[in-house]
Amino acid sequence: METQFFKDFDFTDFWNESSYSVRDYEEPFPDDELIISIEEELGYKLPASYIELMKLHNGGLVEKSSFPTSESTSWAEDHIGITGIMGIGREKTYSICGELGSQFMIDEWGYPAIGIYICDCPSAGHDMILLDYSDCGKDGEPKVIHVDQESDYKKTFLAENFEAFIKGLRDEDEFDGE
Known part of the structure; x- marks a missing residue:
């Protein structure tokens, strides 16, 4: 598959290939029909870089x-942590339209309805990573922000777009432990 994004990015050792990941996150590769139906359900156009990555590894x-x-955030002074990236789909618990997906976080946890929640964090719902469409509109290129439920839904800017967010992810051990 010819890629438009992530051209110089090495995905070796990026994904955690565990049975938990397969069971709760990884969806079958999305086709155009599914992508369109998910976009209609959520009310936002998914970023092309997110779609491309999900066609390589769907969550x-x-x-x-x-x-x-x-x-600083509720997680650490100099970084945030994520658990996983939600795939495009409805079947797995942690897919964007799954049981604990984006709409669930808005409806049940009171997260701001300004985009699509795409990554969960180790806090088990107390902070999330959001594709924020509040500046670009529902068809634009969203910024990636950290939303902290524990701090009155404080927003912390992370990256200009999804590709920059993925390329900016680091190993936890690059940060000093508390």
Whole structure:
């Protein structure tokens, strides 16, 4: 598959290939029909870089699970942590339209309805990673932000787009432990 995004990015050791990942995150590769129906259900156009990555590996736990921040969050002073990336689908618990997907976080946890929640965090729902469409509109290129439920849904900017977010993920051990 010819890629438009992630051209110089090495995905070796990026995904965590565990039975938990397969059971709760990894969806079959999405076809155009599914993508369109998911976009209609959520009310937003999915970023092309997200779709491309999901056509290579549709959701899953990640080994590179930390992203540096310029301000402290409930997770750490200098980074946030993610558990996994939600795939395009409805079948797995942690897919964007799954049982604990984006709409669930908005409806049940009170997260702001300004985009699509695409990554869960180790806090088990107390913070999430959001594709934020509030500046670009429902068909634009969303920014990636961290939303902290524990701090009155404080938003922390992470990346200009999904591709930059993925390329910016680091191993947890690159950060000093508490």
